[in-house]
Amino acid sequence: MKIDLKKLPKERQDFSVEYKNSDGEACFIGSFFSKTPFLVVEGKIEGSIEVVCDLSGEKFFDKLSDDIKIKVVEGPYKGFDEVYDIIESDDGVFDFESFLVEEIELFKNDYHKKNVIS
Numbered sequence: 001m002k003i004d005l006k007k008l009p010k011e012r013q014d015f016s017v018e019y020k021n022s023d024g025e026a027c028f029i030g031s032f033f034s035k036t037p038f039l040v041v042e043g044k045i046e047g048s049i050e051v052v053c054d055l056s057g058e059k060f061f062d063k064l065s066d067d068i069k070i071k072v073v074e075g076p077y078k079g080f081d082e083v084y085d086i087i088e089s090d091d092g093v094f095d096f097e098s099f100l101v102e103e104i105e106l107f108k109n110d111y112h113k114k115n116v117i118s
Contacts, residue, residue, distance in 0.1 A: 003032065005073075005092045008034035017029075019097075024050050024061060025049075027046055053112055071085070087099075
């Protein structure tokens with residue numbers, strides 16, 4: 001799902017985006033609304049993603065659970081927000097699927113330790 005930043009909805013709208021691949025599954029659910037000049041997105045990403053243990057090198061599925069609070073703005077933005085992360089869009093479009101894939105890639109690059117039950 002893509003949102004044109006020049007045609008933002010006036011009312012809050014719900015969304016749900018799913019990711020399914022050989023490396024796991026995740027769902028990005030939440031809502032978005034316009035707060036000039038921003039597209040405000042609030043939601044949660046949850047899923048199970050295959051990662052590599054940084055200690056053993058073994059692959060395993062780790063739980064992904066992130067709260068998302070972002071403001072998307074077209075072009076450069078020089079401000080700061082203590083609650084929301086700011087995302088600058090060069091093409092004037094916010095793509096929910098691409099954002100989810102990028103967040104999953106960031107998650108894969110985090111530190112992961114496989115829990116061993118003895």
